[in-house]
Amino acid sequence: MVSVLLGSAFISRQFWGFIADRLGGLRTALIGSGLQLLSMIAFVVTQDEIGLFTVAAAVGFGFAGIIPANILAIRELFPVSEAYWRIPTFLLMSGSGMAAGAWLAGTLYDHFGFYAPAFAAAVLANAINLLILAVLVLRQERSSPRYAFS
DSSP, rough: HHHHHHHHHHHHHHHHHHHHHHHOHHHHHHHHHHHHHHHHHHHHHHOSSHHHHHHHHHHHHHTTTTHHHHHHHHHHHSGGGGGGHHHHHHHHHHHHHHHHHHHHHHHHHHHHHHHHHHHHHHHHHHHHHHHHHHHHHHHHHSSOOOOOOO
């Protein structure tokens, strides 16, 4: 399943670049995070092997655009002169968050003896991320000027 997930992520990376070119990094990250949240919920309700592989492909598809879109979002939200420290800091924090998530999932499994609490924690963390991105997108839409073309 990990190979399917990574293969889907590799193939869909071009799609996310196409979307980011048209919508911007912040909106692309919001869409990718939403897809990842839906696919994480789908993991909980999937019972058969074909379903698990399909959901793994969906997780890879949603995941593929999030990190590159977040880099683009940093560029949209902050001046280029600050990129030298903002992007490495973001990558450190996002990588640390993914590592902490994997550690927490293992700890929850060791404590409870089954994966439902780990999936619930993953869904909750993704929902919080989605909420933060939604607030940032709404803030960006309110602060950017609208132009009417005739």
